Each structure stands twice: as structure tokens, then as C-alpha cells.
Amino acid sequence: MDPIALKAEFPILNQEINGHPLVYLDNAATAQKPRSVIEAVKRYYEWDNANVHRGVHTLGSRATDAYEGAREKVARFLNAASTREIVFTRGTTTGLNMVAHGYARQVLKPGDEIVITPMEHHSNLIPWQQAAKATGATLKYIPLQPDGTVSLADVESVVTENTKVVSITYVSNVLGTVNPIAKIAEIVHRKGAILVVDGAQSTPHLKVDVRALDVDFYAFSGHKMCGPTGIGALYGKAQLFERMEPMEFGGEMIDFVDLYESSWKDLPWKFEGGTPIIAGAVGLGAAIDFLESIGLEEIDRHEKKIAKYAMERLSAIEGITIYGPKEERAGLVTFNLGDVHPHDVATVLDTEGIAIRAGHHCCQPLMRWLNVSATARASFYLYNTEQDVDRLADALVKTKEFFGYEPAR
Structure with a gap:
């Protein structure tokens, strides 16, 4: 894998920001798009644009074939048992809300438990808060270890016979923690609960096999994996999808409509009301x-190599605090530079042409666990290089000088 050659496939990366070549290190927020993706969307609008599943004309048939062909690719990509288990969504947030509303609210009752962790993105936390309030279920948390990982012993103790839903991120968007999903699934199922996985940060970087992991629901977003914004998918075991109620009602998802009763299409279309995101x-x-x-295994190896190098370079800068596990982490580094606010760090880095993320990263409870209000985050992808990390490290040294940072004595 040649990241320099791959970078040439991404038109947006060939530009200068504030007089410097762009170094894009905000991939956990969204990844850039290669020419092949841009051209595929362009070609669809130029040649095949029509509504799906309805028209009998040629454009309608071609659009339907393209849409359902994409579903087949997602099913294969995740190793789902069939396309019936793949529902297109607007992204991870929509998928997780679908499970919390359409499944959890149907099965939960007072005395039942929902279990999550403090490292969850708000999109995998707030829906469960709301589900607990609506059903009378109890929301519980698996505690984090000092390095930001989860102990399987804690999973065993927190998940009880009363637990009905466990929802956890595969990869933390702040800590870089990679959770042992297959081992957690074994515990969860032994206790009689289902496992929901937030795959936003794992799907672009790791080879995901939903059947080998034995997850019950798995949600992800396209824009973090070189795809367009506004599209994602929710995988669910067919028997669980059958029990779920749709969240949206109207055209496209119906089988038969009478004045007072209606019935729904089969899976997966009963969850895709209205004109879909074709x-x-x-x-x-x-x-x-x-x-x-390229190969997901190759992408994973490359990102871990870049993250390891970044850990070494940034750790050598006096005043930098890095959060998350030291080993076995995903391709991102979250840090703070002394008492300099992360937004100020990101602003100075932007003057050097370097794009990072600063803020609470939609993880306010986790920020409180870290005892900070915000952090800076550099996140890597297949087109990033060690030279990009060098640019970041050099710019952070300049940032220290700009703010006159002096270490505490």
C-alpha cells in the first residue's frame, strides 16, 4: 500500500491551506472522497437518475439495479447472511435511533436494563436515555479502566439476567480504544440480552464480519469510509428486524393500504419509507x-503504524498529554497541550495547513471522565503518511512557542 500514490486519488487533498500543502487529520469526523466515488455519483445523476422500485421505464430499472446492487455490496462487505438484513439509513445516528425506538421500546419494561459505557458518542447514549425514560427501564454503565478500556470482568458483573440491551462502540472516537466485541457478544448473549454496536469508527478501518462477531445490530456511516454524506446502513439479524416497527410511514414501505389499516413490505424495505438516498x-x-x-487488513496495518509513530512523536513534546490506551489502539491520537485550549491549538495548526478536530467530540460524559472540557484529536486514514505526522509535531512545537507555554514546576 502506497499512501502517497493513494493521496493522488483524492482531489481535495491537492490544495494549499493558508499557503501550506493541506494535511488532513480529521478523518474520524469525515473521510475525503476518491475520484471513483465522485465519478460514480456524477454518473448516476447524469445517466441513471430516476426513482426506484416503481417505474417500469429503463431509467427506473437502472436506478433500482444500482440501488439494490449497492445493498448487495454492503451485505457482502459485512458478511451479512442476506440483503434482507441491510437497511439503508442516513448514517450511524439514524441506525442507532431506529434500534432504540423500533426495537427497544417494543420489548423493554420497568425492571429491565440497558447497558452502555461512558465512552459512547452521544448518538449511542442519548437514544438509550430516552428509551429508558419511555419504558421505565434502567440505564447502567460498564465502568472504564484507567487507560480507557473495558474489562470483560466488568461486563460480566454489570450485565445481568435483567439486561435486555447492551450497546457499545466498536472503536472509541476519542480514546482510540478497540473493544473486544466478539467476547462481549458471548457474555451478552449468555445473559439473554442483545448486542448493538456503533460501527462508525470501525467500519472504515477494520475488516468487519458481523456473523463472526455475532452482533445483533450494527450501524455505520458512509461518509467516514470514503462515501458520500447522508448515507449509511443498519445491519440487523432478520428475526430481530421482523419484530421491529418502522419509524417512518408513507410511500415505498407499504404493501397494502386501506382507509383504516395498512401492511408493510417485507425486509428490508419496510424500514425505507419515501424516496431513498439513491x-x-x-x-x-x-x-x-x-x-x-486496497484491503481492509492493509488499511488497518497502515493506520496502526501511523498512530504508533504519532504517539512517539507527540509524546516527545513536553507538555503534551495523550489520552487512551498505549497499545492496541485505533488510528487516532487525542491530546491536550498544557493549558492551551484545544480550539486555540486547532486554530494555530490551521494556519500551518493542518486540519485536526477540537472540542468534546460529542462525548461530554467521557470528557468529564477524563477531567477535561475538551481535547484535540488527530485521526488518520489510508492517505496519511509519517510526513504528515512530522508536520503535525513541528506545528505543535510552534504552537507552544506562540502561546509561550512553560511546563508546570
Whole structure:
């Protein structure tokens, strides 16, 4: 894998920001798009644009084939048992809300338990708060270890016979923690609960096999894996999807409509009311083709190498505090520079042409656990290089000088 050659496939990366070549290190927020994805969406709008599942004309047939073909690619990409287990969504947030509303609210009752962790993104926390309030269920948390990991012993003790839903991120968007999903699934199922996984930060970087992991629901977003914004997918075991109620009602998801009663289409279409995100699905399919042409295992190896190098370079800068596990982490580094606010750090880095993320990263409870209000985050992808990390480290040294940082004595 040649990240320099790959970088040439991404038109947006060939530009200068504030007089410097762009170094894009905000991939956990969204990844950039290769030409093949941009061209696939462009071609769809230029040649195949029509509504799906309805028209009998040629454009309608081609659009339907493209849309359902993308679903087949997602099913293969995740190793789902069939396309019936793949529902297109607007992204991870929508998928997790669908499970919390359409499944959890149907099965939960007072005395039942929902279990999550303090490292969850707000999109995998707030829906469960709301589900608990609506049903009378109890929301519980698996505690974090000092390095930001989860202990399987804690999973065993927190998940009880009263637990009905456990929802956890595969990869933390702040800590870089990679949770042992398959081992957690074994515990969760032994206790009689289902496992929901937030795959926003794992799907672009790791080879995901939902059947090997034995997850019950798995949600992800296309825009973090070189696809368009506004498209994602929710995987669910067919028997669980059958029990779920749709969240949206109207055209496209119906089988028969009478004046007072209606029935729904079969899976997965009963969850896809209205005109779907057709061009987004086409772009997502093209993104999957692009990633598979490189190999997810190769992408994972490259990112871990870059993250390790970044840990070494940033750790050598006096005043930098790095959060999360030292080993076995995903391709991101979250840090603070002394008492300099992360927004100020990000602003100075931007003057050097370096894009990072600063803030609470939609993880306010985790920020409180870290005892900070915000952090800076550099996140890497397949087109990042060690030279990008060098630029980041050099710019952080300049940032220290700019703010006159002096270490505490």
C-alpha cells in the first residue's frame, strides 16, 4: 500500500491551506472522497437518475439495479447472511435511533436494563436515555479502566439476567480504544440480552464480519469510509428486524393500504419509507469497491503504524498529554497541550495547513471522565503518511512557542 500514490486519488487533498500543502487529520469526523466515488455519483445523476422500485421505464430499472446492487455490496462487505438484513439509513445516528425506538421500546419494561459505557458518542447514549425514560427501564454503565478500556470482568458483573440491551462502540472516537466485541457478544448473549454496536469508527478501518462477531445490530456511516454524506446502513439479524416497527410511514414501505389499516413490505424495505438516498447508496457501493481494492487488513496495518509513530512523536513534546490506551489502539491520537485550549491549538495548526478536530467530540460524559472540557484529536486514514505526522509535531512545537507555554514546576 502506497499512501502517497493513494493521496493522488483524492482531489481535495491537492490544495494549499493558508499557503501550506493541506494535511488532513480529521478523518474520524469525515473521510475525503476518491475520484471513483465522485465519478460514480456524477454518473448516476447524469445517466441513471430516476426513482426506484416503481417505474417500469429503463431509467427506473437502472436506478433500482444500482440501488439494490449497492445493498448487495454492503451485505457482502459485512458478511451479512442476506440483503434482507441491510437497511439503508442516513448514517450511524439514524441506525442507532431506529434500534432504540423500533426495537427497544417494543420489548423493554420497568425492571429491565440497558447497558452502555461512558465512552459512547452521544448518538449511542442519548437514544438509550430516552428509551429508558419511555419504558421505565434502567440505564447502567460498564465502568472504564484507567487507560480507557473495558474489562470483560466488568461486563460480566454489570450485565445481568435483567439486561435486555447492551450497546457499545466498536472503536472509541476519542480514546482510540478497540473493544473486544466478539467476547462481549458471548457474555451478552449468555445473559439473554442483545448486542448493538456503533460501527462508525470501525467500519472504515477494520475488516468487519458481523456473523463472526455475532452482533445483533450494527450501524455505520458512509461518509467516514470514503462515501458520500447522508448515507449509511443498519445491519440487523432478520428475526430481530421482523419484530421491529418502522419509524417512518408513507410511500415505498407499504404493501397494502386501506382507509383504516395498512401492511408493510417485507425486509428490508419496510424500514425505507419515501424516496431513498439513491445516489448516496451508489456512492457507498463505489466506496466499498475502493476500500476492498486496497484491503481492509492493509488499511488497518497502515493506520496502526501511523498512530504508533504519532504517539512517539507527540509524546516527545513536553507538555503534551495523550489520552487512551498505549497499545492496541485505533488510528487516532487525542491530546491536550498544557493549558492551551484545544480550539486555540486547532486554530494555530490551521494556519500551518493542518486540519485536526477540537472540542468534546460529542462525548461530554467521557470528557468529564477524563477531567477535561475538551481535547484535540488527530485521526488518520489510508492517505496519511509519517510526513504528515512530522508536520503535525513541528506545528505543535510552534504552537507552544506562540502561546509561550512553560511546563508546570
